[in-house]
Amino acid sequence: MTAPPDDCLARNDWICGDYLSTRRHILLDAVLEHVQLTVVSVLLGLVIALPLALLARRRRWAAGPVLGLTTVLYTIPSLAMFSLLLPLYGLSAALVVVGLALYSLTLLVRNILAGLEGVPAEAKDAARGMGYGPTRQLLTVELPLALPAAMAGLRIATVSAVALTTVGAIVGHGGLGNLIYAGMNSFFKAQVLTASVLCVLIAVAFDLLLLGAERLLTPWRRGRAGRPARGRGAGARRLAAAGRRP
Template identity: 60%
Template sequence: MNLHDGALLGAADGGASCYSATVNDWVCWDYVVDRHSEIVDATEQHVYITLVAVALGFAIALPLALVARRFVRSEGGILGFTTIIYTIPSLAMFSLLVDWTGLSARTVIIGLALYCLTVLVRNILAGLRAVPDEVRESAIGLGYGRTKLLFKIELPLALPVIMAGLRVATVSTVALTTVGVIVDAGGLGRLLRNGIDTDFKAQIFTATLLCVLLAIVFDLILVGVQRLLTPWTRA
């Protein structure tokens, strides 16, 4: 069934002038109003998958970066492993995971979390190594143990570099989440696929615009969080 025979015919009956059996505009507010609940559901799933995937990726990346810093010989293996994961096509990645996780959002979340590792591990490691040695020595001289030194001194000072990696990982995850439609959990990717299949321009444009807006909003939020957590950088 094509655009004019099916996907937009119902809209024509409702009198939506910018998307109908004879009109197929890119920008159409009537479509947004008529499909409001469908758009909101897809956006909510997109946000959920993105946030959980990035959080899971960070939770895995932090200990990996700490191990790589602590045991120098393991650094090459860890960075190489995360790089190899990133080179795996998303279709292959999801196909490998689906046997264990099924056709669900978990498949997409795990796959995207693994993709985040190559950026997050490198940035966490670079941020920690950028902390001046004299700062560490001063903290140790004041009686800071290894754990307290990490959380009170090193991570706060490394935060700007870490946040830069987190921003890149988040924005890229917003885009990659759409690929999850191949396992029926792609958020806005589902709208994109259906729009492309039916040549429904308003649906394609709306889903694409929402992806871009989500990426911008997440990036601005992370910038704001970074400014709140690193007041000394504003000076």
């Protein structure tokens, strides 16, 4: 065997430029898988959460069970959640997507519901007075006004999903989590650190993207520049109550 080369890969440094250049494709694939898993799961969560929130608001009796069930799901640790889905989905990406979607449900249902309940009664009365039917009122008055609260939930759910996707490595579909898992087994410091930093960057990117989308979708709030309106109360409380789950 020839003498090992003295570069940062051989020295197993935490920060290693050679790692970035030689494993570019692996990193890119992992990032893509990570983004895909996150986006699909949050969209799935949204598709399930919206009808649940509407049901919980329309029928009072449904609110308790819907909120209770989603809270129970949120309490189950991620590793256990993925494990419980194993008999249904096997070692597949679908398992990770369904698990993450179930997690996002709590945050989404709660925030959509809070948004819908925050719609001023005068706005609803005005819509009814103008002859809007229930469907038109929901689509053109209530949902747009509920958007800021719903988007806050969506942002938290998405950021959490990015972090939780890494746990999918246990079934081999964890995006960047796979690299962290492999790096742990081979004590490959540069790989673990790079993948971890990329995870955080993806989360921040999604958060900013959704913030931009919210601004675009709610032009009537732009003039008032969210800051004084949000103040200490509502925004901080929403963050505080949401918590976070690994």
